Amino acid sequence: MSYHWHRFTVNWNPQQWSLTKRYAKTLKVFLGLGVAVLTVRSLPYLAPIRASDIVQSQQAAEFTDRNGLPLGTVLTRDQEHTVSVPLSQVSPQFLQAIIAAEDQRFYHHGALDERAIVRSLLEALQAKQIVSGASTITMQLARMLENSPRTAQAKLQEIWTSWRLTAGMSKAEILQAYLNRLPMGSNIYGVEAASRIYFGVPASDLTLAQASLLAAIPNDPNRLNPYDHLLSLKKRQSYVLNRMVQDGYITRNQGDRAYTEATALQSRQQGIVAAPHFLFWLADQLPAHHPAQVRTTIDRPLQQFVETQALQVIRSLAPHNVHHAAVLVLDNQTGNVLAYVGSPDYFARTQLGQNDGVQALRQPGSTLKPFLYQLALENRTIQPNTILADVPTRYAIPGARLYSPSDYSETFQGPVRVRLALANSLNVPAVKTLEKVGVSTFLDRLHQLGFKHLTQTPEHYGLGLTLGSGEVSLWELAQAYLTLARQGKALSIKCQGLGSECKESKEQGTGKGERGNRSPIQNSKLKTQNPSTWLLVTDMLSDRYARSRAFGVDSLLALPFPAAVKTGTSSDYRDTWTVGFTTNYTVAVWVGNFDSAPMQKVSGAMGAAPLWNRIMLHLHEQQEPKPFQAPTGLVQRPICAVSGARPTSACPAVVQEYLFPEELATYEQESDRFFPTVNGKIQLKLPADYNEWLARQPKNLSSATMELRIVSPRSGDRFVIGKDDPSQRLEFKLAGTSKTAKTAIEWRLNGQPLAASAANTFFWKPQAGTWTLQVKQGQQIDQIKFEVQTIQARPTRKGFSFVSK
Structure with missing residues (x-):
């Protein structure tokens, strides 16, 4: 016995012992990895996502106009705000179709389908490119919830969220959340909304043909939109039906019949009768628990008239490369939105019809000038009879070329009254006035008027602020002109119910990319001590003779009843505006192109004014508005049209103008500086600012002797x-x-x-x-x-x- 033990000891191989130790070490590594994997897979159960955590917050809303006439039902706007239904209310054929198309083994794997992942990798290696994906329905739901770009890091986050979904929800709950968030083309989300919009039936009543067609859309919602790409969608439908046959849901004959069956689509208008931009915009303002029916302030007959006119005017301007327009109509007494048109045709997707021109940010051209002159008059920076120099002027801008404002006519009027400078929209006098008022002071006033998107510094805008160097929305312009129409008394715009204010509009882009960082502005209320200057500016804007130099007496701006109006044109003819009001209504119109393509020399008077004119005439068909109130607290006196002073025999033209009472003594006592008497003769003597302008004149301004x-x-x-x-x-x-x-x-x-x-x-x-x-x-x-x-x-x-x- 001892002998055998001795032999064993002597013949033992140390190399075998080393090999055994290596196996043990490898086993420890695998055990460690296994523990790590189990630990990682256990973590999602510590932070599960349950069905109650991802409940969609808002449901469909049925909108009516102010008189109860239907405007339309907004079923869906995004993945969070759509018509959510339980699985029991979805056609079994659609359930089969979507599972066959998107995740055949949905009920047989966890958050990930390892078999599909291996298959996808092998196919990618063989073809040297990605042939098929391996995303499960759970992973797709995770991507919908995260809404992150497709990067490696986002993919890991998607996997993590998928594990958390699996840890907290059943297969039925995951499938239900998925079906109610499916992107179904345009701004349609969820099977119920898609079923109602495309076919006019609830999701529970979908036929096999309809179900397989809808199940084909989520693969590429933009390129498989049934309204625009039906042929491509039919090819994808064939794929869906083939998968259903392979999985045993239907027979080949059933698949063939479903493919050939005619599936009639509903109108693009998706059940919306009028004001689609307004309805989708207002739907975003509704609280989570809103009533099923929402009454708005819209006047449907007026809304449909404005929509028709906008389409007609744009078609007439198409040869000038004009394709889009937007309109907002307000009631001056209540602030109610009576008509809201974001584009000529919301449902023309290829023409960018879904862009909302009422909320989009654009350069306002000269439409801000009335508020500058009102502020300058209110501060007594200028007087109603002040003469402004419309002459060649240059400003040195640090780090840039000389800034030389001019009008589109590239001409200069010389000495002009404030009334003419504003009514004819002269640029140089406006810039000179802003220089006196101060850019910062004017910017503060614009903020008080509701221009919340002018959030850059005064130095950023510079003196060009009064000519439209900032960006505003048609909504903001209409609100400011509503204040002007109400003599400086601000009133919030209302959109629904009885006096319910609209919430602050969300910032809208214009298809040109991000606008850069904006800091919030400090809101302060407009304090109006005296309406006289507001009334005076209204008087100037309603004076058809004052604007005759630029627009003529009988232009589209001149109505058969009192109306104050201002046009605007941005640089390179990219935007045209006409905003005006009577004592009853304020109408704001923008005409241009959403892609900012320049129009062919279309100004505000040519582009936006025709549409403004038609709407104003329609609004007052039954009854003309009351005349504007005369400026209170001011007195009228004759002044020299050239100098603004009390007329003398040398003055070539005398006009009536309002004056502040405290300026009457100066008016009576001061001599006319433009027409002094030298050596017994009256001469025209303009300040040195007019020298260059005088050099360009072919003849003298008057019969008086000029110095x-x-x-x-x-x-x-x-x-x-x-x-x-x-x-x-x-x-x-x-x-x-x-x-x-x-x-x-x-x-x-x-x-x-x-x-x-x-x-x-x-x-x-x-x-x-x-x-x-x-x-x-x-x-x-x-x-x-x-x-x-x-x-x-x-x-x-x-x-x-x-x-x-």
Whole structure:
């Protein structure tokens, strides 16, 4: 016995012992991995997702107009707000079809289908690309809940959520949540909403043909939309039916009959009679537990008239590359929304019809000017008889070119009254007024008026704010003009029920991408101490004769009853606006393109005004509105149309204008600075700001003698010229010369005579130095100083450049 034990000890192999230790170590690794896997798979049970956690919050809402007429039923808007039904109310044929198409082994695997994953990987390796996916219904539901991009990290999150769903919900609960969130094309979600919208039947009544067609859509909702891609959808339906045959749900004959069966689709309007943009927008404002029927403030006959007119006007403007429009009509007394048109045709998907032009952010052009002038008048920055200079003007912008505002006509009117500057929408006077008021002060006023999307700094907008450098919505514009129509008394816009206010509108894009970061603004209420300036601006906007220079007396803006109106056109003719009101209604119209493509020189008067005109005439067919109230607390006096002062015999035109009572003493006592008496003669003497404008005028402004003046160069100008360039010439130009004067014009440069002639221009070959230019005709003398510097001339560019101090 001892001998055998001795032999065993002696013949034992140490290599075998090492091998045994290696197996033991490997076993430990596998055991460790197993424990880790079990631990990870156990974690979802610590944080399960239960059916009660993902209940969809809102159901269908049936909308009516103010008189109870039906507008339509909004069944679905997104995966959270749709018609949710239990599995018992879904056709068994649809259940079979969706499982066959999306997850054949749904009832036989957990959150993941390992067999499908292996198959997908093998197919991908063989084809060197992804051939088929391996997402289960549970994983698809997880993706719907997470709504994250398809990245590796998102895929891991999707798997984790799938495990949590499996841990907390039964197969029936997962399938029910999945069916009620299915993307079914456009903004339709869930089988019940899709069944009602496409076929007009509840999901419980779907036939095999209808069920297999609907089950085909979720594979690619955009490219398989039955209204736009029916042929592609039929191909996918064939795939669904074949899978149902393979899985034994139906026979081949049943599948063939279902495929050939005609399935009539309902109208694209999805059961909506009118105001689709408004209904979908308002549905987002409803509380979670809203009544089944919602009465709105919409007037359905008016809404349908506006929708028809918008479509007709856009069709007439199509040759000018105009394709979209939006309209908002408000009741001035109540603030009720009477008509809301977001686009000419909501259901024209290929024409971006679902974009909402009422809520979209666009550049407002000149439509903000009335609020600038009202503020300037209220602050007494300007007076009603102030004369504003509509002349060439340049502003130095740090880090940018000189800013030179001008009108689309690229002409300048010279001295203009505030009334004419506003009514004719002149840009330079508006910019000059904003310069006096202050961009920050004006921006604060716009915030008070409800422009909540102007959230950038005053420096960001600059002086272009009054010309539309910011972005606002038609909704905000209509609300501000409603305040103007109500003499500065703000009133919230109402959308439903008896006096129920609309909630704050959600920010809408325009198809141009993100707008950048916006910081919230500090809201403050508008405080109106005196309605006089609001009434005065209304008086100016309703003055058809004041706007005649730009629009004519009998334009589309001139109605057969009192109406105040303002147009706007953004840069490059991308947006046109017409917003106006009577004592009864406020109507705001936008016309343009949702993709921001420029129109072919279509201004506000040509684009939006025709639609505004039709709506206003229709609103007042039965009864004309009352006239606007005259500005209270102001007095009317005659003023000189050129100078704004009390008229003298030299004034070429006299008009009536309102004045503040506290300015009457100044009006009576001050002399007319534009028409002073010099040596017993009345002369027209404009400030130096008008020099460049005067130089462009072919004749004098009036029969009064104009003061002799050098208008070019200006005193303090500096010129840089190329050295030894004989072709360069500098023009000296005068204003106020008398063609009947017996004496010639004498030109002197640094005291040395240049010439004597009757001409009011003289060309001089520039030379380096500091020069004093003097001109004399009879008893009149004027002189200015300027400087000329030389640089080495460039062979490719001749002439001189001008630098103004």
